[in-house]
Amino acid sequence: MEMTRRDLFTIGGKLLVLASVGATLEQxxxxxxxxDAYKMADHWWGMIIDIDKCIGCGNCVRACSKENKxxxxxxxxxxxxxxxxxxxQPKVESPDGAMEGFPPxxxxxxxxxxxxxxxxxxxDSPCTQVCPVGATFISPDGVVLVDPDYCLGCRYCVQACPYxxxxxxxxxxxxxxxxxxxxxxxxxxxxxxxxNCPTQARQLVDFKDPKDPVHEFLRHNMVQVLKPYxxxxxxxxxxxxxxxxx
Amino acid sequence: xxxxxxxxxxxxxxxxxxxxxIVLYPYITGLVAGAFILASLERVFKVDAVRxxxxxxxxxxxxxxxxxxxxxxxxxxxxxxSFEMYLTPHTASAMAMFGFVYLWYLTVVLLLEIWxxxxxxxxxxxxxxxxLRRVIYRALTLGSMNVSPEARRLxxxxxYIVTVIGIPSAFMLHGYVGxxxxxxxxxxxWSTPLMPIVFLFSAMVSGIAAVLLLYVASMKVKKMxxxxxxxxxxxxxxxxxxxxxxxxxxxxxxHRTYESDESFRSxxxxxxxxLFFSQVVLQIFLGTxxxxxxxxxxxxxxxxxxxxxxxxxxxxxxxxxxxxxxxxNVVIGGQLFSKSFLxxxxxxxxxATREGLLPAIALMLLPFAIFFVLxxxxxxxxxxxxxxxxxGD
Numbered sequence: 001m002e003m004t005r006r007d008l009f010t011i012g013g014k015l016l017v018l019a020s021v022g023a024t025l026e027q028x029x030x031x032x033x034x035x036d037a038y039k040m041a042d043h044w045w046g047m048i049i050d051i052d053k054c055i056g057c058g059n060c061v062r063a064c065s066k067e068n069k070x071x072x073x074x075x076x077x078x079x080x081x082x083x084x085x086x087x088x089q090p091k092v093e094s095p096d097g098a099m100e101g102f103p104p105x106x107x108x109x110x111x112x113x114x115x116x117x118x119x120x121x122x123x124d125s126p127c128t129q130v131c132p133v134g135a136t137f138i139s140p141d142g143v144v145l146v147d148p149d150y151c152l153g154c155r156y157c158v159q160a161c162p163y164x165x166x167x168x169x170x171x172x173x174x175x176x177x178x179x180x181x182x183x184x185x186x187x188x189x190x191x192x193x194x195x196n197c198p199t200q201a202r203q204l205v206d207f208k209d210p211k212d213p214v215h216e217f218l219r220h221n222m223v224q225v226l227k228p229y230x231x232x233x234x235x236x237x238x239x240x241x242x243x244x245x246x
Numbered sequence: 247x248x249x250x251x252x253x254x255x256x257x258x259x260x261x262x263x264x265x266x267x268i269v270l271y272p273y274i275t276g277l278v279a280g281a282f283i284l285a286s287l288e289r290v291f292k293v294d295a296v297r298x299x300x301x302x303x304x305x306x307x308x309x310x311x312x313x314x315x316x317x318x319x320x321x322x323x324x325x326x327x328s329f330e331m332y333l334t335p336h337t338a339s340a341m342a343m344f345g346f347v348y349l350w351y352l353t354v355v356l357l358l359e360i361w362x363x364x365x366x367x368x369x370x371x372x373x374x375x376x377x378l379r380r381v382i383y384r385a386l387t388l389g390s391m392n393v394s395p396e397a398r399r400l401x402x403x404x405x406y407i408v409t410v411i412g413i414p415s416a417f418m419l420h421g422y423v424g425x426x427x428x429x430x431x432x433x434x435x436w437s438t439p440l441m442p443i444v445f446l447f448s449a450m451v452s453g454i455a456a457v458l459l460l461y462v463a464s465m466k467v468k469k470m471x472x473x474x475x476x477x478x479x480x481x482x483x484x485x486x487x488x489x490x491x492x493x494x495x496x497x498x499x500x501h502r503t504y505e506s507d508e509s510f511r512s513x514x515x516x517x518x519x520x521l522f523f524s525q526v527v528l529q530i531f532l533g534t535x536x537x538x539x540x541x542x543x544x545x546x547x548x549x550x551x552x553x554x555x556x557x558x559x560x561x562x563x564x565x566x567x568x569x570x571x572x573x574x575n576v577v578i579g580g581q582l583f584s585k586s587f588l589x590x591x592x593x594x595x596x597x598a599t600r601e602g603l604l605p606a607i608a609l610m611l612l613p614f615a616i617f618f619v620l621x622x623x624x625x626x627x628x629x630x631x632x633x634x635x636x637x638g639d
Contacts, residue, residue, distance in 0.1 A: 075257045092254035092588050117256070126432060132344075133327075134336035152330065153323015155263040156341050162432035164256030164585055168263065173323030230431065246586035 038186045043141040044208040045180055046235030047194070048217055049116055051242070053201035056081055056114035058098040060193035060202060065099065067181060067192035074167040076178040077118040077193050082244060084111045090244040115245055116202055118193070119144060119165040119178035120226060120234035127157035127166065136175065142207075142235060143182055148174040162230045180204070207235070253589025262581045262593050265601040267317035270609055272423045272445060273573045274314045277613075279420035279446070280453010281307040282356065282412060287483065289409040295479035301626030302464065303457045304360050309617035311352055317609055318344075320600055340426045351419050355412040361386075362405040364624045366393045382623065420449040427576060434509035435580040440498050447491035452569035454484045455562035460617070462559055468627060474551055478544075481558050485541035488565070492534055495572075512587035520582050520590060525575045533568015537561035 056079055064070060064077045078097030083105070084090045095102065098114075105112055121144050128136050128144060135150040136157050146157075151174035158166040158175060169176040181191035189195070190204045205214035217223075217239075224241040225234040238245075248260055285303035287293040319325045328345075335342035361368075369391050372383035390397075421442040427433075428441025458480045465472045502510060517525050540561040544554060578593050596602035 073257075078257050080254075089588065092586065094254070094257055097257045126430075129338050130341060130430070131336055132339045132342035133330045133334055134339075150327070150330065151324065152327045154318075154321070154341065155323075156339070156426075158258075158263045159581075160430055160432055162585055164259045167258040167261075168323060175323075246588065 038188075040140040042208060043206050044235075045142045045185060046121060046205050046207055046214070046237065047118070047180075047191075047202055048205055048214060048223070048237045048239065049202050050200075050239045051113055051115060052240055053199040054079065054114040054116055055199055055201075056098060056102045057198060058101040059196045059198060060116060061097050061099050063192040063196035064178075067184075068179070070176075071170050074169070074176070076165075076176070077116065080115045080117060080245075082111075082113055082115060082242065083107070084242065084244050111242075113242065115238070115241075116193075117163065117165070117226075118236065119161075119180070120163055120232065120236045121178075121180060123233035123235060125232055126160040126162065126230070130156045130160040132156065139182075143180045143185075144177070145179055145182060146175050146177060148172055148176075151175050162227050162232065250592035250594065251589060253584070254586055255584040255589045255591050256586060259581075259584055260591050262578065262591070264577055264581060265321065265593075266578075266595055266603065266606045267321045267601050267609070269570070269573045269577045270317040270606055271314065272420075272427075272449075272577070273452070273570055274310050274317070274609075274613070275423050276420055276445065276449030276452045276569065276573070277456050278307045278311045278314060278351075278453070279416040279449040280451065280455075281310070281457050282416045282453070283450050284454050284457050284480070284483070286409050286413050286416075289406065290413065293479065295475050296483075298473045298476045299457050299461045299480065301363060301624075302461055303453075304356070304363065305617060305620045305624065305626055306457055306460055307453075308356050308360060309613040309620060311348075311356060312616055313609060313613045315344075315348060316612070317606075320605060320609075340422070340429050343422065344426075347419055347422055351412075351415050355408060355415045359405055359408045359412060360624070361388070362401045362408065365390070365401055366398060367624065369393045386623075417446060421446045427580070432585060433580050434507070435513055435583070436576065438498060440494060444491070444494045444498065447487060447494060448569050448572055450487045451484065451491050451565060454480060454487060455565040455569075458484065458558060459562045459566070462555065464621075464627075470627065472555060474554065477558055478554070481541055481544060481554075481561070484562070484565070485538070485545060488534070488538055488541065492538065495534075509587055512583050516579065516583050516590060520592070521575055521579050524571050525579065528571035529568050529575055532564055533571050534565075537564045537568065 058079060060077055061075065061079060065075075068076055070076050075097040078094050079102075080092050080094045080098075081102050082090050082092050093102070102114075121138075121142060123138070123142065125138060125144050128134075128138055131137075131151075132154060133150060133152060135152065136144065136146045138144050148169075153168060153173045153175065155168055155175065158168065166175050166177045168174070181189070181193075184191060185204065194200075194202050194204045203213075205217075206212045207214060218237070221239045223237040223239055225237060226241075226245065227234075248255075251260055281303045284296065285300050285307065288296050288300040319328060322328055331342055331345045335346070365387070368383055368386045370393075372380060372387050372391070375383055424442035424445030427436040427445075428438055430436045458477060461480075462472055462477065464470075502513070537560075540557045543549075544557060549557065581591075582593065583590050598604045
């Protein structure tokens with residue numbers, strides 16, 4: 001039988017309609033999620049950090065590095081030690097991101113504290129705004145992620161992040177950053193850094209969960225975000241953050 | 247203590263993300279925009295004195311425009327994915343529009359204008375040459391062999407419209423490059439609404455200087471006389487544009503100094519230390535003040551032809567260095583200080599790596615090679631007598 005061009009279009013059209021119907025039916029009847037499955041719309045993740053509780057041990061940095069196979073010399077989280085003398089520029093250090101903690105203080109009579117840092121998972125993140133292909137995005141549950149299969153490696157997002165939280169992964173040549181241990185939190189676990197913090201200085205919080213202690217925490221404590229003037233709607237809240245912290 | 251770091255940098259900031267290749271990108275697009283705007287002086291604003299450089303400016307713009315995306319491609323971690331910017335652009339991103347702005351400028355403006363300008367000559371060469379050249383010229387005619395006075399009149403009309411569209415397009419091309427930097431609020435060295443306009447005027451300055459240098463060099467190579475009325479006029483426009491550019495840059499500096507926001511101390515320290523040579527010595531003194539003085543002197547006093555030519559060539563050469571230094575100071579300078587404003591890092595330029603000095607030099611030489619080929623194919627020196635001029639000329 002000889003097939004004309006018209007026949008070809010007719011058969012093709014029918015196949016297309018059948019495929020669409022099949023896909024729609026599968027969506028309606030076949031893809032029912034399990035009742036306890038993770039629903040992104042039910043969460044809005046963030047973190048609270050209690051400066052007074054951080055002892056600068058570096059456990060969080062090590063745990064993050066191990067859990068997420070962070071390449072050497074780059075950091076998804078790090079800890080800074082501030083030493084603030086009256087009327088002077090603060091002295092800040094973070095040797096190897098505090099992977100091995102900090103050396104003892106040389107001057108005990110000076111205000112000193114530790115500041116753990118990580119991606120602030122900003123609701124209005126400048127990094128996602130500038131990505132030319134949308135490879136970095138904020139998920140419906142409030143986590144800023146990078147799709148490594150789509151990232152061009154242009155590093156515009158690295159420039160746009162006010163907090164220095166992004167880097168180019170030397171092996172994948174794509175941008176990498178804290179995912180808030182997305183592979184863990186969507187399984188009902190906490191992040192590697194929070195789990196390994198011996199003083200509970202950092203806690204993963206879900207702003208959409210009415211039972212989450214974060215609501216009590218925010219009601220009773222003075223909290224601050226980093227660089228509030230950047231208006232990024234950062235979701236990492238610090239308790240008792242000193243004004244000298246950048 | 248990390249080598250090359252003074253004070254405190256966020257740990258991921260120590261390594262610079264945008265290298266020498268990203269310095270080349272605004273430099274090259276600037277030359278394109280500047281050269282085109284100079285060409286439009288003759289076409290749209292009827293500045294007849296610059297007519298000898300009209301075609302040269304168009305070919306210069308094309309030579310550099312063809313190279314403009316290459317530094318970006320080389321810089322990408324995944325260059326093979328760059329086409330995603332065309333297929334799925336993220337409309338909120340300033341960078342996502344680059345491909346579209348570039349393609350618009352390349353195809354709708356520059357290629358079309360060059361084709362219309364050279365069409366009569368292409369047709370003539372397609373009919374008179376032999377062998378491979380004939381094949382090339384026949385292809386370049388795009389099948390249109392009609393060079394009757396009516397057809398040339400139409401070419402001229404369309405060419406005029408394309409140039410009129412081209413002027414805002416050239417402004418957009420380079421103003422947009424400035425916006426890529428100026429819209430980064432995380433970086434106070436970049437974040438200023440003046441950035442697009444500073445980029446634009448510096449682009450015009452560098453483009454005009456480049457065309458003047460290429461014109462004088464071409465005349466020397468061809469052993470033809472330099473049209474002094476033409477170079478005097480170009481130098482005059484260069485002086486005016488430079489004055490605006492310098493004023494804008496100084497306005498930015500004065501504004502930053504007077505406001506002295508929290509970043510000022512850090513940036514001021516950087517300018518006085520790590521950027522002192524490239525910013526104060528190269529960009530401001532050698533690259534701006536000296537050429538401005540040389541150009542201003544020519545506006546005030548009358549020198550001999552030889553002296554004028556020497557002064558213009560010196561001024562333009564220094565200008566090219568100064569504008570390159572400006573791009574360097576923006577791109578590299580903007581990454582030398584920590585966003586914590588508490589420390590500084592160092593740019594370690596590699597040599598024979600993908601983003602090193604060697605590919606950068608190759609990329610800067612490539613436009614000249616393209617220019618050489620273009621000039622060979624489409625000689626811009628004089629309008630051929632065999633081409634019937636459009637009515638009204």
